[in-house]
Amino acid sequence: MDKLKKAWENNRILFVLVCILIVCFVTIIIISCSFFFSGSKSTYGDRLNNIDDHPITDEFKSSYLGNIKENKIVSDATMEVSGRIIYVTISFNTNTTLDEAKSVATKSIDKLSDNLIDYYDISFTLKCNGSDSSDGFNIMGAHNVSGNGVIWNNNTVTESES
Numbered sequence: 001m002d003k004l005k006k007a008w009e010n011n012r013i014l015f016v017l018v019c020i021l022i023v024c025f026v027t028i029i030i031i032s033c034s035f036f037f038s039g040s041k042s043t044y045g046d047r048l049n050n051i052d053d054h055p056i057t058d059e060f061k062s063s064y065l066g067n068i069k070e071n072k073i074v075s076d077a078t079m080e081v082s083g084r085i086i087y088v089t090i091s092f093n094t095n096t097t098l099d100e101a102k103s104v105a106t107k108s109i110d111k112l113s114d115n116l117i118d119y120y121d122i123s124f125t126l127k128c129n130g131s132d133s134s135d136g137f138n139i140m141g142a143h144n145v146s147g148n149g150v151i152w153n154n155n156t157v158t159e160s161e162s
Contacts (some may be wrong), residue, residue, distance in 0.1 A: 054115055056086070076090075086116075100137070102141070102152065103125060105150065109143060120145070126141070139153070140152070
């Protein structure tokens with residue numbers, strides 16, 4: 001017992017520091033385990049918990065794509081849904097201008113209900129093959145849940161004049 005009292009008196013600061021170190025180490029292990037090994041089994045986490053409240057049916061897809069295909073400058077349109085993103089690909093006839101194509105995509109958002117617009121992000125891909133009188137284009141756009149309108153990103157390769 002005297003040895004223990006003597007060791008405590010001589011190394012009191014060292015014992016306190018070791019105790020603090022052990023507590024910190026255990027806390028780090030607990031936090032990292034709860035962070036990396038959560039109980040969620042879904043790839044998307046809990047983002048899709050309410051997806052059943054916002055269904056996209058086959059009937060809706062066909063009517064939405066039918067509205068787009070009614071336009072005479074559209075040659076084909078497809079829609080895919082993955083998670084909370086709607087991917088819409090629209091192919092246009094060869095002499096379509098970029099502004100006309102953007103207009104078709106932007107107007108198609110009006111066909112969606114507010115329920116869907118407030119839940120899903122929408123990604124557009126607009127394609128037009130070139131012809132003798134035009135170069136064609138490939139452009140992507142996105143409408144975010146919290147955004148106002150479509151943001152366009154032009155991926156068309158252009159040659160600079162020298």
